Amino acid sequence: MAEFAVYFLIEKLTILLNENAQLFKGVRQDFEYVRDELERMIAFLRVADGFEESDPELNVWVKQVREIAYDTEDVIDEFLLHSKHDHCSHGIRGFLGELYFSIKKLKFTRKVSAELRSIISRVRNIAQGHQRYRYKLSIQEQDSSSGFLDYSVTDRRGDALLLEEGELVGIDNPKQNLIRLLMEEDPGLKVISVVGMGGLGKTTLVKRVFDDAVVKKHFQNHAWLTVSQFKIEDLLKDIIQQLFDEIKQPLPERIGSMNSNRLKEIIREFLRRRRYVLVFDDVWSIPAWEAIKYALPNENHGSRIILTTRLINVASASCIETDGYVYELNPLSEEESWTLFCQKAFQGNSCPQHLIEICSNILRNCGGLPLAIVAIGGLLATKNTLRVSEWEMLNHSLGPELEGNDKLESMKNILLLSFNDLPYYLKPCFLYLSVYPEDHLIEHNTLIRLWIMEGFVKQKEGRTVEEVAEGYLNELINRSLIFMVKTNDDGSLKYGQIHDLYREVILLKVREQNFVTTANEQKTMWPGRVRRLSIHNTLEHVKKERYGTQVRSLLTFGVTDPQSMLNILQLLSSFRMLKVLTLKDVPLLTVPEATFTLFRLRHLSLRNTKVKVLPRSIKNLKKLEILDLKQTYITELPVEILELHCLSHLLLYRTVVYSYLPYHCSYGFKALKGIGGLISLRKLVYMEASCGSDAIKEISMMTELRRLCITKLRREDGMAICSSIKKLHNLRSLNLKSTEEDMVLDLQYLSSPPPFLQRLYLTGRIEKFPVWIQSLHNLIKVYFRWSKLSDDPLQYLQDLPNLVHLEFLVGFTGEELCFKSGKFQRLKLLNFDKLEPLRRVIVEEDAMPHLEKLVIQRCNLLQRIPRGIEHLIELKVVEFFDMPDEFISTMDPHRLGEDYCKVAHIPEVYYTFWRNGGWEIYPLDQNPADENSRQPRTVIRTQGRRNSL
Template sequence: MIIIPTFLLFSLLIIPFHHSHYFERLILTNCEVFYSFNSTLLQDCELSRRGPEMAYAAVLSLMQVLQQLMGGHVRFIRYEKQQLESFQEKVSFLHDFLENHSTSTSIEVKDLEKEIRDTAYRAEDIIESYGSTCILYYRTNRRLRYLNFCKDLDRVIKEMQSIQEKVAKVKRMLDLKYVQQKNYLPINGPRLTFSDKKPHMVGLVEDTTKIKDWLTSSSSRREIISIVGMGGIGKTTFARNLFDDSLIVYHFHVRAWVTVSQEYQMHEILLGLLDSMDKLNPDMRKVSSGELAERLYKNLKGRVYLIVMDDVWDSKVWDDIKRFFPDDNNGSRIVLTTRLKNVGDLAASTGCLHEMSFLSSSESWNLFREKAFRGEFCSPRLEGIGQEIIRNCRGLPLSIVVIAGLLSMDKTVGYWETIATALNSILAADGGQCSTIFSLSYNHLPAHLKPCFLYFAIFPEDCVIRRSKLIKLWIAEGFIKPNKSKSLEHIAEECLEDLLNRSLIMVLKLGHRSKVKTYRIHDLLRDFSITQVKKEKFLHVINRHTPSHPKGRRNERRVCIQPLTPFKFSKYICNSNGPPFPTRSLLFYHQDGDIIITERSFGLLRVLDMESGVRLLEFPMELVRLVHLRYLSLSCFRAIVPASISLIWGLQTLVIDIWHLDVLLCHLPPQVWLMPHLRHVQIRSIDCHLPDPPNSGVEGKKFVTLAKLQTLSRIRNFRFTDEIIKRIPKLKKLRVVYDVRSKDWSQFHLGNIVCLNELESLHIESYSKIAFPPNFKFPAALKKLTLKGCYLRSEDLAMVGSLPNLEVLKLHNDAYEGQVWEPNEGEFCELKFLKLSWLGLLHWRADDSHFPKLKCLMIRWCFNLKEIPIEIGNISTLELIELDDASLPAIASAKLILDEQRSMGNDVLQVRMKSNWHKDLPRYSKIR
């Protein structure tokens, strides 16, 4: 089975004709499947496009296909250049129209959107289908295929011409109407740069005091506290603010948070708890639930702990997991949040059930003003309109923050009056509340944000959504419009920021550089997005509630298989019998069983994500025939990637997770260096062997620059030769592992690392116990540096300290060989996060001038360290010192730092301590 990215479909064009036999050896003999591919596919697609669809996303995707076609080596597609340019102009015209009228409610516009969408998809299918046949069946019936392609494309171009004429008439009408109106809704105003990184809570002062008293009371019994309330009333935000409160942090040895959700799995709950406690490593994800439960119990035993189980739907969850929480009669607490009062009643200890109430009028206004104005002035006129709007929210926090996010985009009286009128009209029509406000906010999203928001429906309920993965998927789907002055990743970051500012998504976790790592979407907003994707046929979500074998399911362009879905459903979706599918994206979450993806069924696939559940024995050879693939993520027992993967020339992201612990290596072929569209190559859980690139000029091999490659992880014994450095000029994130058996670093040319001018994150790990070569330098652009087992000398560490942009530094496992560390003045001027672990450090001599912007200091398993420099406490930005199994003198110095800072009125600094080996120590966490 093979998926071919659109750009890949033209990649073969640069292969000389006399090398065509190479491809014939790789293709199947049943090429007759593709002879009828176009017509069958187009007939099937018609069945699936009867409802409204995302016309903007369809046209943007087609634009990218045409750009790749026009800018590539057009060897097989010999269509007249003039006609293609004319077609491209028509598509660009329609794109501009949709972008500027995405919020229009005009019936004429809606009808045109359907026509535009259908025609755009037909054109895309024709071009990509023909490209697939050209690449895979190069010598078979070429002239007949080309004539059919020209005929089909001519028909679509004529349809596009007709639509363009209709659009021009409607556009003139709308433009005239907008000029005549005093107030109208802005479509693409200036981007706002603010965003809330942490959940904000307004009011609930008495409620907070009451729960704090329950949590910190003198009762030594282990008590369970239930927080009950309807969806959107703020249970999670309320619990999160309690969880992070300084008094609560002070009181408990261990805190852990896990979101349970309606369709829970005990294995995932246990993983979530261990991860929250920072006791999870990648290997543990592969062990049984019993082993995870035992590890959880041992990590909680004897400690005063706080566990928050968020969004519990079934009392059975508590019955199943409560035995894993030791009851040592030491004042531990467990908090459950739930929408169901009977669940809260069954779990809660006597007198420990709290029901959330709606916000009062004043609290509602305060929350609205905080979200809509962010501290700016609110005019009396806007306040009057705002008060009218929030009355319709009826004290429900989620409704308030979503409507505030919409109104924050434009603080003009006309815009607010228009929204107020629309809200009153919709509420009068259907009487709904949350869904009405969500619909209003969604309908007024700019065109480029609508598909980005709807894409959140692919993630399971309460899923932790990784920013990096979401951005890669958006780019692969074609949702991100290219901009010459910005990278696609940067544009996608801006889209995420816009959705966050509109309160449609929430930050879950920040990284060490205050950059968002993970997001989540509220259950009610996720439910709305699922309803919307069904309505617009944008995405088909399959779960255990999906009717068996519904008609038309094969015709969806995007399919997501959710957790707990019966295997028979997945087997039906992936069944290769029958006509080919127009599916562009196929995503699996926690799916068991053997899944077969073939070229016959999924020849146009762009996104294949099987990493989150489908465990394969090895890399499937069929995948190299999916020549349109842009995003490929797999979980394999072992992975020897074939050389023919270079057929997928348009591949942007390759992620392989090795799930068996006994496998030592993943093997990538040297042909990876011939794939110019690669952006991210990530090998997880294991080291990866990547040979040097083929020699330029040998056997017809050309020098290929991977100008888009940004991520390379994690490569074993990587060689930084001059040629390799020239091939990866835009690399931003690199993780390498070394096992230098010959004790000779020269073979790896490490000195050339400094030539990677755009490298921002570098992780170097050495198993060799050999000091790095002298006079070694890192690139000046580095923002994050992790070193493990590198045995740096004091002069090396001084060189690290001189890096002008370094914000995060982690030194592990003898990364520094010295026993004394004394930074020089002016070093580490931008460092915000410092982590030292398993170092033989005895003396650390430093003051507040050495780390002027440090926010977090973590010291783990540095058993010989005599003290933490007292002057470190004087760093004005320092917020946290965390010690894990530190020496007694280091613990004493940390307490001294805290006492001194408290005496000076510093209530911001926290000191946290964990210990597994000092059995005689008191509750050190009490000194936070």
């Protein structure tokens, strides 16, 4: 980590001294001396970073180097800020003004010079230690360190912590045992507690059980809750959110202001007379279980609760009242451990003969803990099997660390070795994950933007800085340090998490290095140096006077109480060096005035606040690159925003959620004349084409755009928008929407579309299919909404080689859609919604061979299920939503529906009706015609009528 801090400082010094020679006159020599001395240490730091854990003296020396780098950066930033501020803030003209500025500059230069002399004295002492420790380190250690691999980006996401079903070792018997316990005929509510130490794979096992198709069919309602350190209200809201999302219903009104008792009542009412399965993962205390259980009704329908916990007393207490089961998970056997180890370390191949003894010793220390085996196996997978010294070094390092220690601590040490083996550029990226609260979902795009704004990612020749950051993220995934929770259509990460144990390792390091400081309910003491401040839920203690010149980042998570908000606003006024400011979810009505004095700010997020106006003083933030205003109430931007020439991301839209999404459900901002001057923009969403063709034409100047969303387009804008888009050669995502659903979206003039386009969203009437779409071989996702296409769209889309996701909402006016044999080779998700004239869907053999999910909604004239659906052997889920009874009856096994056999191979088939003021969701194997036997998966009653288009 010290290596990164020093490397970053050297790069910064070199650039500043070259580009600001006149500004640094008088202190240039001192800065050059510090830079040169640190350059001499950089190679040694790369070695020392890996050995400081086992050498306390070396640890102190590395810490001193790191602090020198931070202190020097503080002096530089203070100098630049002072010089810039003085020069810009004094409008005095003539001789007196120049004299005043010169005297003040001289005074401050002397102050900087004094601070630099102190730093130089410290650098000289550190340089002496540098020579001493170079001699101290053994030749063997230096050789092994210099043998670090060149960590090029490889994409092996199958090595992530949560393995594919076929790769899991030792899980089959526990999985079948748990399923048997879940499916027992006993009608009473039962709790099954899976207990074991951290790293045994409790969560992985239970997730496989929870996702099993048999379990999904048996229970009508399902929810997965991660408990850990929780607030009862938040947990109850999470349960409600999942239950309502499962049946595609909006949340009860005013849920945000309800107390825990009212929330429990909603849950009890929802689950009453239902057979449900709920998982509460990572329960740490008996009071936590006590707070949960009273929300769960027991009406003898065979419902089940699964708990995972590390504590046997929690497991026992949770099972007593329901006469449940404590299922103790055991470590893997030697054979299972070896199998898993070889899968991770050698990609399933056999261990080379010359490494068997070394690997056996390493594996013995893992104690049969799957997480430890996965971690160390993933680490060794990056090693060259011919460099035995690297394997020997790891073997010798593991032994002393693990022998005689508690197994949990041993596992932390193993994971710490994974951290130490990271290349220097990945260490700050990995440590930065500590800004997130425990069990927080890490959103891919946000994380990458934060890494870049923090300065962790450097552009490489031939690659954008985003592509470099993407490579960093893939490396952490491949090393099993981040695992995927949800993926995009192309298989890339959408949301990820880090395991609790990895997070513990990170927290140890960030505390030691003061890399990130977390303020939450439990934390009352802050360290002497705060560089990045992450506030979780509340901020009760403010000591702003100590940290103003040091804090570079301020991030908030779940801060909703007014007092914490006021404390944060007090802090802002003193954080002059802030580069990253994230106030997501903070209940702000206006943008804090102090924000516009943060002249070095690069990233500003006001996402999901109540802000309605962006002040004109936004022009002060000349270095701002990312402005995130999603889900705010801002609809117009001040013209002064056009002065922010560094801006790369302008994200502003608000979406209103309905049961059915009407045409007008999202709102952007009115276009500004002159917006084309923001030529650094890479993402622009959602701009309303309110200024007509002039604003649309200016888009052609933004040649760096990767994502573009434009709404309120008129028919007469067609030629202008097509002319602009064809110049955006870097575009990856395009979203176009007309003013009204019957307004024509004219796209016939786009003769040469952006060649790398991956996602295309077209909303509005399209008179003739845009034939240029069939040339976009990189397309992954295509949406047609209210397009009312008369041409058969499949003939233009069927040969797209990378198309994975296809949706139509009021998108086609024909009576038949035929998927030809051999076409749509990579399609995985297909959705038809409100294609009212549609009568037939035909799937020829070998069409859509990899389709996994099919959704058909509100196609009222569709007479039968798609003919040939039996050919779709990889189909896992089919949902029929609000379809006619006659359509559903053709698949009814109780009435000998002739199409039942065609869908019998599909694990999950559901159909949904609106009846008696509520949605009823049924598994296919239940009979909707028999009032006595039918048991819908979910019933929700609401007042009034359903939403419609």
